[in-house]
Amino acid sequence: MTGTRLDVLAIGDAIVDVIAHVDEDFLVEERLVKGSMQVLDAEGAKRLYSKMPQAKETSGGSAANTMAGVAALGGRAGFVGQIADDQLGDIFAHDIRALGVEFRTAPLKGGLPTGRCLIVVTPDAQRTMNTFRGAAHELTVAALDGEQIRDSAILYLEAYLWRSKGPRAAMDDAMRIAHQAGRKVAFTLSDIACIAPHRAEMMAMIEAGAIDLLFANENEICELADLADRDSAVAAIQGKVPLLVVTCGADGALAIERGRRVEVPIARIGRPVVDTTGAGDLFAAGFLVGQARDRDLEQSLRIGAVAAAEVISHVGARPEAGLRELVEKL
C-alpha cells in the first residue's frame, strides 16, 4: 500500500455533533432507544434540541471521525462530504483540515444547513444518536475528484450516507474509479437501521465484488446476514468479501481474510469509559492505518482496538492528544 499520495480517502457525512449528558429518564421521556441512531427532520431536531441540556459541539460524522483517527495516527487521509456555507460548516471544515485531512468539497450555498447529530450520553457511557442530515445528504457526483480517488490506496465508504440516492450514485462512481485504478474499496455497515431496508441491494453490491474490506459490528453482521447468531452471520458473509472485520463489543474484534481468521481482545489502556461515541469509527481508523503500513491482520486489529479504547475514554468521537503514543507502545 505505497505509491499513492493518500492512504485512505473517505466519502461520508459531514456532521457536527452536539453532545449532552442526560439521565436514563430522558431516554424514556423522549422515547429514544439507547445505543441507536435515528434520523430526524429539521422540526424533530429542533424539538429534541430544545429538550436537551447544555451541550458541547464537536465535529463528527462517522467516516470523518475515521479519517481524523487515520490522520492522528500518522496516516495520510482525505475526506469528501457536503457541508453548507454556514457557521457549523466552517467548524467542520476547520477541524478536519486542522487534523491534516485533505478536504476540498465546496460548501453548498442557499440550501439545507450543515447537518448535525444530537447525541445524548447516559451515565453508563452509552450514546444515543439523533441525526439531522441537512446538507450532508445533498452530496452528488459533482463533489468527486477522480484524481484524488486514484491517488488513494483505499476508498472508504459509510452506509449512513450510502443509503441516500444522490450520495449512493456518487459512491458508485467513486468505487468504479477506484477499482479501475487498482485501489481497494472499504465499506462500513454503520448501523443496523441502514441495513434492513437495503439488504438486497447491499448484498448485491457485495456479491458483485464492489467491496474489498467490509467493516461491521456484531449487530450489523447479523442484520446483513439476517441471522440471529453472530458466528452464523460471520460464516454466511465471510466468503463474500476478501476481508471481513467485525467488532464484537466486550468480546474484542475479529478479521477473516480469505478463510484465515484472527481474533483480538479489547484493549485496556487504564482509563475509565466515559462516552462510547466513535468507538467503531476509531477502530476502523486503527485497522486502516495498520493495513496502510503493511501490518498483518492481528497487528491491524490491535491498533484498531487501542484507537477505540482511547476515544471512549473522553467525551466526543475524535481522538485527543496522545493516541499515536498509545499505539506506538504496541
Add this chain to the structure above:
Amino acid sequence: MTGTRLDVLAIGDAIVDVIAHVDEDFLVEERLVKGSMQVLDAEGAKRLYSKMPQAKETSGGSAANTMAGVAALGGRAGFVGQIADDQLGDIFAHDIRALGVEFRTAPLKGGLPTGRCLIVVTPDAQRTMNTFRGAAHELTVAALDGEQIRDSAILYLEAYLWRSKGPRAAMDDAMRIAHQAGRKVAFTLSDIACIAPHRAEMMAMIEAGAIDLLFANENEICELADLADRDSAVAAIQGKVPLLVVTCGADGALAIERGRRVEVPIARIGRPVVDTTGAGDLFAAGFLVGQARDRDLEQSLRIGAVAAAEVISHVGARPEAGLRELVEKL
C-alpha cells in the same frame, strides 16, 4: 435577599467559546501572551482560527458563565446579552436556557455574527483567550427590561462589555433602575486589559457609589489601584466599595465588607487541574449564591472556591454535573 423573582441578573458578553489544546510553541508562534485576553477583529479571528487545531465549542461569556454557575447551584438567574440570528447564537441561547437561566434578549438580525472566543489551553492548564466580540458589543439600552432588573436582588455587570460605549450606556441605565428599586449592583473587573484605558471613569463610577460589590483578581485590583503590591492595592480600594472580593490564585480569596476582612484558602476537590478557563467566573457564581442565601462572608467565599475548583477540573468554562453536590458537602 428574598422577595425578588431572580437572585441575580447579569448583563454581559454572549459568546461561544472555541477551545483547543496547543503546546507552548503555539503561543510563541502566534505571539500570544499566556493567560491574557486580547480582542480580535473578524480578520484576525479568522487568521488565528485557521492556525488552531481541532476544537470543541461550548457556550461562554464571562458573566454568562457566572449565571450558568448560579443556576447550577440552585440560584435563580437571568442574563441579558446580544447574540445574532445565526447558528452560534442558537447554541448560546439553547445552552443558557437549558440551564434554567432566564434569557430574553432578541437576536440581532443582519448585523455582525455571534461573538466567539478562541481559547487555547497549554499543557499547564493555562488558558489564553482571543475574542471576536461580534454582535455581543452591539448591545444597547433597547435590550433592557426594567421590570426584570427591578425583579432581581443583584444586578451583575462585567467590565469586558462595560468598556464599549453602547453597552456601557445600557449598563448605566440598568444600574440606575436597580438602585432606584433598592437592589444591589455587582461589578467584575474582568481582565487587566479592561482597566488601564478606563481607570479614571471606572474609579469615578466606583467613588460615586454605583457599585455595591466589586469582584477582582489580584492583578486586576493592582491595575485598578495602579499599585504593584496586592495588599497596598486592596488597602487603597477597600474603603471605596461596601464589599470587595479579591481572588488571589493559589493564595485563595478574600472579602472585605465595611472594614471586616475574611480570607479562605483554595478548595481542594481531589481532581487534577485541566483547564483554568472560567475559574473567576465560577468563583463569582458561588459567592453570589452564598450572598443570595444569606450566608456569611466566609461561607460565600468557600462556595466560590469550590465552584472554581470544579470548573478547572474539566475542559470548558461552565460547570458540569455534580457541582451542587460538591457545594452541599460544605
